[in-house]
Amino acid sequence: QIMLMQDFGSTILLCTPSYALNLAEVMEEEGIDPAALRLKCGLFGAEPWSESMRGEIEKKLKVSALDIYGLTEVIGPGVASECIEEKNGLHIFEDHFIAEIIDPSTGKVLPYGEAGELVFTTITKEAFPVIRYRTRDISRLTVSPCSCGRTHVRMDRISGRTDDMLIIRGVNVFPSQIESVLMTIEGVEPHYQLIISREGSLDLLEVQVEVGEAIFSDEIKGLETLARRIEHEIKDLLGVSSKVKLVEPKTIQRSEGKAKRVIDKRKL
Ligand SMILES: [Zn+2]
Structure with a gap:
């Protein structure tokens, strides 16, 4: 993308705000000065973002950052x-x-x-x-x-x-969709939690899910294989990458009312 912007002398960038920050980071790593590009303005949308993120993008990419919906x-x-x-x-x-x-x-x-x-x-x-x-x-x-x-x-x-829709890296995700993937896998219990965080400018989705006693006491290798398989199925169905962590039975906090399925640690 950066090469394209250089070759064509792009003046407008249109993408998700997190991707814009990602581009800025790559430019920094590769020693490319954003001011040397012809970019004037960026239109960013498809995921929630804040005023502070606007400031960050404007500073790093040297553009006017506008919200598009x-x-x-x-x-x-x-x-x-x-x-x-x-x-x-x-x-x-x-x-x-x-x-x-x-x-x-x-x-x-x-x-x-x-x-x-x-x-x-x-x-x-x-x-x-x-x-x-x-x-x-x-x-x-x-x-x-x-x-x-x-x-x-x-x-x-x-x-x-x-509703409870989450936007992770620009992809719309409902917790119920993840749940439906989990529920097709044998040995997985209906207790899970989604933890969303942000590393640098990218959203990370961690899926913690309980597995049955028999599976949990199995060798580490078996657990690893199962976790990778769930990650693969989530990616296949929802198009979003995740990190699956299998946990012991009864480790995910039970709630008395509506289950707390999502912990969003992103500061938006
Ligand atoms: Zn106006």
Whole structure:
């Protein structure tokens, strides 16, 4: 990717924010000065990111880093984007999409400024239009004037989701999908926990899962083989790499209510 940017004199970079940081790290390792590239601006999306990450990317890649939003079911990236002037909320392209914020529990439309679930209707999309499509993403809309002069409504950076979907390296993952993989494997118990962390700029997913007594007392080699097999199946089905750690029966904390399946240590 770096070679391509050098050869073509790319001026815009569009990727996930974590990948942008990854590129910056590789450039640093290889002694490439980002200022020597022609990059002016980067549009980053498809995973949650923070203001501090923006600062980091801008410093390391020497670009203006803008937030872009979209969803596969609508058109992919490009439903909304920040303007370079304000970098404060993403202008929704209202000539193509009608945006609403609803209360996720009642479905009632909420006034501008209130946080709720983002809903889209497409105006120009053919063959696969969506009507009042619920994104599960939590945001707010604002119609206050923007210094860039655009009058399109702005949405806040996504602050969370109404369901338990995780975004790991830009891939959408539901804990229930991992669970379904685990449950097809003999000897694996239905007690697991997903631990997500960030090393450098990359998300790491660790799956801790209990195995039966018989398997756990088996040789280390057998456990290793089983762990690699589960990693392989998760990758195959969900397209996300993970590290599987098999643990002794009854080591994963039991909860009295809803099981705590996910520990997200990423500071976003
Ligand atoms: Zn603007």
